[in-house]
Amino acid sequence: MQVHNFNAGPSILPNEVLYQASKGILDFEGSGMSILEVSHRGKEFTPVMEEARALVRELMQLDDDFEVLFLHGGASTQFMQVPFNLLNSGETAAYTDTGVWAAKAIKEARLFGEVDVVCSGKDDQYHHIPKNFSVPPQARYLHITTNNTIYGTQWASMPDPGIPLVADMSSDILSRQLDFNRFSLIYAGAQKNTGTAGVALVMVRKSFLGEARRSIPTILDYRVHIQNGSVFNTPPVFAIYIAMLTLRWLKAQGGAAALEKINERKAKLLYDEIDNNPLFHCPVAVEDRSRMNVCFVATRPELETPFLDFCKKENIVGIKGHRSSGGFRASLYNAMPEESVQVLVEAMREFARQHGEG
Amino acid sequence: MQVHNFNAGPSILPNEVLYQASKGILDFEGSGMSILEVSHRGKEFTPVMEEARALVRELMQLDDDFEVLFLHGGASTQFMQVPFNLLNSGETAAYTDTGVWAAKAIKEARLFGEVDVVCSGKDDQYHHIPKNFSVPPQARYLHITTNNTIYGTQWASMPDPGIPLVADMSSDILSRQLDFNRFSLIYAGAQKNTGTAGVALVMVRKSFLGEARRSIPTILDYRVHIQNGSVFNTPPVFAIYIAMLTLRWLKAQGGAAALEKINERKAKLLYDEIDNNPLFHCPVAVEDRSRMNVCFVATRPELETPFLDFCKKENIVGIKGHRSSGGFRASLYNAMPEESVQVLVEAMREFARQHGEG
Numbered sequence: 001m002q003v004h005n006f007n008a009g010p011s012i013l014p015n016e017v018l019y020q021a022s023k024g025i026l027d028f029e030g031s032g033m034s035i036l037e038v039s040h041r042g043k044e045f046t047p048v049m050e051e052a053r054a055l056v057r058e059l060m061q062l063d064d065d066f067e068v069l070f071l072h073g074g075a076s077t078q079f080m081q082v083p084f085n086l087l088n089s090g091e092t093a094a095y096t097d098t099g100v101w102a103a104k105a106i107k108e109a110r111l112f113g114e115v116d117v118v119c120s121g122k123d124d125q126y127h128h129i130p131k132n133f134s135v136p137p138q139a140r141y142l143h144i145t146t147n148n149t150i151y152g153t154q155w156a157s158m159p160d161p162g163i164p165l166v167a168d169m170s171s172d173i174l175s176r177q178l179d180f181n182r183f184s185l186i187y188a189g190a191q192k193n194t195g196t197a198g199v200a201l202v203m204v205r206k207s208f209l210g211e212a213r214r215s216i217p218t219i220l221d222y223r224v225h226i227q228n229g230s231v232f233n234t235p236p237v238f239a240i241y242i243a244m245l246t247l248r249w250l251k252a253q254g255g256a257a258a259l260e261k262i263n264e265r266k267a268k269l270l271y272d273e274i275d276n277n278p279l280f281h282c283p284v285a286v287e288d289r290s291r292m293n294v295c296f297v298a299t300r301p302e303l304e305t306p307f308l309d310f311c312k313k314e315n316i317v318g319i320k321g322h323r324s325s326g327g328f329r330a331s332l333y334n335a336m337p338e339e340s341v342q343v344l345v346e347a348m349r350e351f352a353r354q355h356g357e358g
Numbered sequence: 359m360q361v362h363n364f365n366a367g368p369s370i371l372p373n374e375v376l377y378q379a380s381k382g383i384l385d386f387e388g389s390g391m392s393i394l395e396v397s398h399r400g401k402e403f404t405p406v407m408e409e410a411r412a413l414v415r416e417l418m419q420l421d422d423d424f425e426v427l428f429l430h431g432g433a434s435t436q437f438m439q440v441p442f443n444l445l446n447s448g449e450t451a452a453y454t455d456t457g458v459w460a461a462k463a464i465k466e467a468r469l470f471g472e473v474d475v476v477c478s479g480k481d482d483q484y485h486h487i488p489k490n491f492s493v494p495p496q497a498r499y500l501h502i503t504t505n506n507t508i509y510g511t512q513w514a515s516m517p518d519p520g521i522p523l524v525a526d527m528s529s530d531i532l533s534r535q536l537d538f539n540r541f542s543l544i545y546a547g548a549q550k551n552t553g554t555a556g557v558a559l560v561m562v563r564k565s566f567l568g569e570a571r572r573s574i575p576t577i578l579d580y581r582v583h584i585q586n587g588s589v590f591n592t593p594p595v596f597a598i599y600i601a602m603l604t605l606r607w608l609k610a611q612g613g614a615a616a617l618e619k620i621n622e623r624k625a626k627l628l629y630d631e632i633d634n635n636p637l638f639h640c641p642v643a644v645e646d647r648s649r650m651n652v653c654f655v656a657t658r659p660e661l662e663t664p665f666l667d668f669c670k671k672e673n674i675v676g677i678k679g680h681r682s683s684g685g686f687r688a689s690l691y692n693a694m695p696e697e698s699v700q701v702l703v704e705a706m707r708e709f710a711r712q713h714g715e716g
């Protein structure tokens with residue numbers, strides 16, 4: 001059965017990755033053991049971890065000050081781990097409020113220091129990315145959420161705050177070309193563009209970490225993970241293996257620059273249909289529209305459920321909007337083929353025809 | 359190639375689990391999607407999570423006060439998460455020092471409150487489990503590590519401290535029959551007896567949690583995970599799936615009582631050989647010997663490396679002792695077949711014959 005998987009995360013993975021993983025579960029590289037059964041410090045897994053870290057460095061073109069870590073947990077763990085390591089009591093961090101996930105990051109940071117929310121899109125139901133805001137120059141860092149999965153917004157260009165920039169890139173990492181060296185810390189749950197659930201990528205500048213002025217539980221201390229090459233404790237071996245396979249696939253596609261072009265095409269195909277089809281509407285400001293998560297609504301609300309049913313029959317999966325915002329959401333992560341986007345567009349057209357709008 | 363996998367963790371899994379998982383990676387239950395691609399809140403994964411939690415409850419025969427959680431991270435995360443939730447500043451917790459992992463738990467607890475180390479096996483290189491110790495009655499809880507992987511010791515019977523009992527059961531959970539209801543909190547990394555790396559099982563009494571007197575980061579707050587049925591954030595979906603399949607297998611074997619008998623037989627087979635073979639010696643006090651991790655040394659140190667090489671030729675994998683203690687360690691977790699233990703015993707005999715001790 002051919003399924004068109006628009007899930008927001010965990011989400012679609014390249015077929016090549018799934019075939020490799022399925023084989024690796026039965027016999028990893030001729031070892032006679034499953035990838036699930038090998039030691040995390042042994043000769044089977046060590047090259048996987050090393051390749052995964054090297055691929056991140058290469059694909060993001062990170063300078064030598066950066067360390068690449070694969071850590072337990074997802075972005076929700078990083079929401080507190082970032083300020084635990086970086087925001088001393090009495091210090092201020094600047095945060096941008098661009099949605100539910102940004103707000104969760106803000107909530108956790110407040111447990112550790114002062115938080116200056118320098119802008120918010122809340123009054124507009126987060127349908128745009130705030131533009132004109134000022135950042136206090138003494139703040140420890142500015143935190144942004146580069147792509148907002150629930151609302152379908154994305155920072156088209158990065159702010160230049162004059163202080164260290166920290167980014168949650170969970171839903172658009174390596175989906176477009178960026179100068180990643182402009183950041184001081186980048187984190188991302190792997191389950192959208194770079195793998196499956198159960199591991200977070202953390203890219204952090206050693207010079208940014210410096211000395212912490214509080215006691216940090218060992219497992220939450222970035223410096224401990226750096227000293228131990230991401231194997232301080234038993235890491236999430238399989239999730240790192242999937243990330244490595246996915247990163248290999250991203251490299252084979254041509255890396256971030258090539259994927260950006262493909263992702264632009266996919267997003268344009270779908271936004272064009274939404275803008276031209278009288279049954280659908282995208283409430284997001286045009287300049288802030290996400291290429292990763294296309295959020296839209298039915299112009300005739302009574303057609304929302306029928307359209308979901310229609311999609312189901314076409315094997316189009318995962319386009320229901322987030323439970324907090326409703327409507328539809330089609331996630332177009334790196335692994336999503338253009339053909340599946342075309343299938344969705346055709347379904348929208350056919351649905352419109354069936355409802356007298358063809 | 360038939361490999362005899364004595365790895366200490368990540369470690370051997372049942373073949374049935376690996377076959378199921380390999381299929382689920384390609385097409386999960388006829389959904390047309392991989393288990394890696396489905397939503398953690400969708401109709402595919404929800405029954406997996408529910409079955410995993412129900413199986414833990416059933417196999418451990420937990421009473422209704424217990425909640426069963428599957429959380430990101432392993433035991434190393436629990437070392438700090440337990441006192442973060444349960445040890446208020448100014449309160450005392452009692453800890454038993456039975457090895458490196460117990461000592462790590464102690465180190466983290468000290469960040470949160472007073473720690474009373476009520477006994478230690480350190481003077482004896484942790485070759486026994488301390489017996490006569492007293493526990494301060496006002497302590498919040500007593501923490502024990504039921505099995506010590508590095509030294510091959512195991513609590514044969516549980517202490518009865520008169521205060522809540524907290525246990526790290528990472529390396530022997532569900533390998534023997536216990537009255538789990540005597541505990542207030544039990545945690546275990548899954549990668550030894552109940553699955554693969556990347557998830558921890560936490561069984562905690564609601565009545566034990568009560569009110570915390572400090573701010574806890576949301577992702578570390580057990581109460582949040584209880585309220586959200588272990589899906590507060592995207593959980594480690596695949597690791598939970600493997601745990602569920604492994605728990606199903608454990609149930610099919612007859613559960614903890616049946617596995618205890620098998621594990622006793624396997625351990626006896628190997629300890630008998632060590633005690634009878636002049637080339638090998640087990641330094642652990644007989645009454646405290648672990649049925650999960652059998653640690654032993656060569657009586658002639660110059661034969662340590664030759665024996666490891668000999669095992670390699672016999673496809674016996676993972677019997678090198680932990681880097682901190684040396685010697686040999688054979689881990690006999692639930693999924694380890696008796697046949698593999700027999701192969702190891704035969705190898706020890708043959709090796710002795712080759713060295714004039716046959």
